[in-house]
Amino acid sequence: MNTKHIYYWTSALILSVTFLYSCSDKEPLAVATAPTEDSFGFSASTSTAVLNKTDAKTHNAITFQWDSLAYGINTPITFTLQMDSLKGDFSKPIQEEIVTNKFNVSYTDSVLNLKALQLKLTPAAEGQIKVRLKANLAFNQLVSYSKVLTIKVTPYEIIKPVSYLYLSGLGTEKLCSPDNDGKYEGYVKAAQWANFKFSTGPAGTGTVYGSLANSLYSLDTSAAQWNVWFDEGGYFLLKANTNNMTWSKTAVTSFCVTGEFNSWSLTANPMTYDATNKVWAAVCNISTVLYGIQIIGNQSWDFKYGDTNATGALTLGGANIVVNTPGTYTVTMDLSNPGKYTYSIK
Secondary structure (H helix, E strand, O other): OOHHHHHHHHHHHHHHHHHHHHHHOOOOOOOOOOOOHHHHOOEEOOOEEEOOOOOOOOOEEEEEEOOOOOOOOOOOOEEEEEEEEOOOOOOOOEEEEOOOOOOEEEEEHHHHHHHHHHOOOOOOOOEEEEEEEEEEEHHHEEEEEOOOEEEEEEOOOOOOOOEEEEEEOOOOOEEEEOOOOOEEEEEEEEOOOOEEEEEOOHHHOOOEEEEEOOEEEEEEOOOOOEOEEOOOOEEEEEEEEOOOOEEEEEEOOOEEEEEHHHOOOOOOOEOEEEOOOOEEEEEEEEOOOOOOEEEEEOOOHHHEEEOOOOOOEEEEOOOOEOOOOOEEEEEEEEOOOOOOEEEEEO
16 A cells, blocks of 8 residues: 555544544534635745746745645645646646645746746746645545735746758758657758768768668668669658658648638649749738638648747648738748748738
């Protein structure tokens, strides 16, 4: 039996013994009562926390503290700190159970920053979160809550580590692994029979991946590796996986802008590729803006790009791109940076 189960059964036994003792001695029955929110004495060391990457793991951002509570009987109390967004209702809070007989908890900048980002606060902008303390007896009995504190928090951006595979032999072209997990992708325009090799460093430095002899789409790091090449020319989505040592290409024959303004057509507003600036563009009369627009590749809904967070960054399968006012616009898409696909509407 683990410690938590022992804790629960001990609490239950105390409650039972208290009841039996009171009945057998004909003393007044001890009845546990839930404390009011004012009984918690719940407070924070600051109401405004501007978080910083410098010493983020050691600098104390905030401390929450509270008083011990009286339920009217002598039994352990469980405390749980709960956080939610300003508009949240604590139905799905970020929460942490506190060690028994501890009446405070502190968070460093890095810990509070992670919680703030989980609550959808915007990096480098002041936002607000709500915090409260939950108390209960064993088996979640007699739950009570403190008053709700509103804390202003300015989080910092967490930049995920990314890695690249360079296409040595094709200039500065490269693929990106946004999660640094050995899975890379990027868009490349190449001529037929163009030869190259993948490498973890620029200009063929680091680990070099060629193709396996007689198997073009299998990667090889041995001295016997062959060059990799394009058996056709065009504009391609390249993917490489250094976990299973494979790569692939998908020929991209078209991109188009679609939306309610053209009845969600996959052909009405084709985009033209500008090889000099490495961008796709189309002029569109966007007469209806209610549902926004999408950018579709190869006339397939499985190949659609949107902007889920309205930041100007495109993601495969992202939400519709918002257009605020009807009008004629040039929609431009830039896929040249594999670390961040972007667009503009002007």
